[in-house]
Amino acid sequence: MQKLLTRVAQANTLLCVGLDPTGSDEDVTRRLPQVIAETAPYAAAFKPNLAFFLSRGNGTQLLRQVVAAVPDGIPVILDGKFGDIANTAMHYAQFAYDVVGVDAVTVNPYMGADAVVPFARPGKFVFALAKTSNHSPIQEAELASGEPVSEFTAKLLADLDATHGNIGLVAGATDAAALSRLRQLCPTQWFLVPGIGAQGGDLAAVMKAGLLADGGGLLINASRSIWQAEDSAAAARELMNEINEYRSVTA
Numbered sequence: 001m002q003k004l005l006t007r008v009a010q011a012n013t014l015l016c017v018g019l020d021p022t023g024s025d026e027d028v029t030r031r032l033p034q035v036i037a038e039t040a041p042y043a044a045a046f047k048p049n050l051a052f053f054l055s056r057g058n059g060t061q062l063l064r065q066v067v068a069a070v071p072d073g074i075p076v077i078l079d080g081k082f083g084d085i086a087n088t089a090m091h092y093a094q095f096a097y098d099v100v101g102v103d104a105v106t107v108n109p110y111m112g113a114d115a116v117v118p119f120a121r122p123g124k125f126v127f128a129l130a131k132t133s134n135h136s137p138i139q140e141a142e143l144a145s146g147e148p149v150s151e152f153t154a155k156l157l158a159d160l161d162a163t164h165g166n167i168g169l170v171a172g173a174t175d176a177a178a179l180s181r182l183r184q185l186c187p188t189q190w191f192l193v194p195g196i197g198a199q200g201g202d203l204a205a206v207m208k209a210g211l212l213a214d215g216g217g218l219l220i221n222a223s224r225s226i227w228q229a230e231d232s233a234a235a236a237r238e239l240m241n242e243i244n245e246y247r248s249v250t251a
């Protein structure tokens with residue numbers, strides 16, 4: 001978190017550059033370091049999605065190259081949406097932190113707190129799924145109390161953060177009203193917000209719903225709209241500037 005806060009303050013950005021590399025193995029090997037170098041000035045963080053690396057066969061090696069290519073001081077979030085019992089989770093955590101060397105991960109908390117805690121190592125950070133950007137009848141289902149499962153999950157994640165201090169939420173950009181309710185339940189935690197760009201999320205509504213009074217608290221991710229842009233640097237710069245406009249309006 002300290003690394004992220006320092007980066008956000010120094011580079012004045014809340015943009016998370018998603019790395020979901022598509023193309024031939026040759027293209028990807030060539031473009032990954034290029035896209036990282038070109039977009040780094042605008043990046044508060046990078047988020048490689050594990051699936052896009054594992055599907056290539058040399059995924060672990062490519063991920064390590066990503067970590068090496070990202071300039072010092074910019075956090076890397078491995079988007080693996082990990083979610084298994086504690087004993088197994090510990091091995092995923094070793095993969096992410098010790099083998100690949102990332103700063104943070106995404107985790108699926110639906111198996112319970114024991115699926116999350118092994119990733120909450122001191123000095124590392126966890127973004128756990130609370131309300132995803134796709135339509136999920138499970139997250140929208142209401143408990144007997146009338147509370148949606150996504151809000152029950154958010155409360156669990158607030159409690160976990162109170163204990164561990166390094167738990168954030170994933171809240172999709174496609175449902176700003178839900179994001180706003182999560183913000184009420186989790187008034188200080190950082191939200192990783194995917195769904196801007198290719199998935200059509202409403203940036204203005206998201207910023208209004210989730211930005212903290214200090215101008216932080218949201219990490220706005222875009223993957224395809226940067227990787228697949230003709231000019232990835234321009235796409236990243238424009239989105240960063242757009243995000244910052246809403247920061248100044250809201251502040």
Ligand SMILES: O=C(O)c1cc(=O)[nH]c(=O)n1[C@@H]1O[C@H](COP(=O)(O)O)[C@@H](O)[C@H]1O
Nearest residue numbers: 049079106132133172194198199222223224
């Ligand atoms: O955890 C995530 O990053 C994630 C959560 C979610 O609710 N929705 C979602 O799209 N993501 C990821 O965010 C990225 C979105 O990519 P684009 O739609 O291309 O910007 C992908 O890597 C998704 O796997």
